[in-house]
Amino acid sequence: MEKFFSLPIEKQNILIDAALTCFGTNGYKKASISDIATAAGVSKALIFHYFGTKKALYLYLIELCGNILRDEINEKFDDGVTDFFDRIKLLSSIEISVMKKHPAMLSFLNSVYFENDDEVKADIKTIIENGQGENLRNRIAFKGTDISKFKDGIDPKLVMKIFTWLVDGYLSKVPIKTAINLDDLCEEIDECINLFKKNFYREKYL
Amino acid sequence: MEKFFSLPIEKQNILIDAALTCFGTNGYKKASISDIATAAGVSKALIFHYFGTKKALYLYLIELCGNILRDEINEKFDDGVTDFFDRIKLLSSIEISVMKKHPAMLSFLNSVYFENDDEVKADIKTIIENGQGENLRNRIAFKGTDISKFKDGIDPKLVMKIFTWLVDGYLSKVPIKTAINLDDLCEEIDECINLFKKNFYREKYL
DNA sequence: ATAGCCATTGACCGAATCGGTTAATGGCTA
């Protein structure tokens, strides 16, 4: 696999994104190396030259995505931010910047989470266990967050759930993730946060 | 195809749901008749005995889902309801009752909307054109709806968008749709609607 | 100029799976 790493990063990314897309939309079994090769514009043989087997490529992608996500969080997340909605904005900006580098990454990780093929099921489990036990979103949104700003009778956890589903719903409806789509998403998220903040916070915190 | 219709409805539904699930999650090309047969617990040959070809089965499913959806709307939708959130509740109850009959139906219809395989692309287009031109959700939510109840500065269209994404997000995160899941969804939707109504409507309308 | 190296590929492998067919089975009816 050293052969792959010595490629220019551009070319690496083309291949990675093609693989993330194919595996993410079709699952492990139904995504074929031919599909990935075609999507990446290279020959099937080249992919085997780099990764040896389909399984090795798949598992490598999982580790890679985990690392990218972790690095992005370590770099951008700021414990000093205590406002609930600022935290959510931060989290969204992390996810979006990840998707600007690898548009199919989150949907791939999601598909991995539900993958059930015997050839990779066990390996996925051990990889996930060796990584940290999340929920990423909830951990980031609630650890050290000031939720006293909410009006009485509003459940911040419900607001968080709404937000999570909302982003997932948007992304599931936009199967082709261009930079334009992601900027749109950014704007919609901002609108949404403003709407929530304005109506869910006590007046003195506006 | 008369052979299929003369089956007891239970058996018809097992086969239909298996096919909706397979086509919905894998798309036309990657969903095989063997997959569907296995999921339905019958032999592959029997499916060909009923529907002749894979394509015929697929196109039949599209028409069937369209009809079920139309019937459900005609039966349950009530023009007299003018409250925005009551309309949304009505719409959600329609979608959920449809999914209680055929859990994979909406995700199947969504996948049909994005299907791009040459073998069925053209046929899908003509079927959709012969059906009505929606957006179902928007049409139902806004035609004859009283939006003056909203506080100033709140855009009902944004609220609608949020709601749509939210439901899609929930459903995309729950790949196995049991009756229990759907009841959960129902509760969450109610919580969400109450939250929105309480905070987005002017006080005199609460 | 040329020798050699290495990324890249088309052609190929046996095995599996594809959409679809067919002959045989077996339960039901008359």
Added chain:
DNA sequence: TAGCCATTAACCGATTCGGTCAATGGCTAT
């Protein structure tokens, strides 16, 4: 007991699968 019909196992040729390999061709070092 004759016949009908739903259902299936076994099979068809074609395609695609994961994976291999020999040949190509561009690059570098001499």
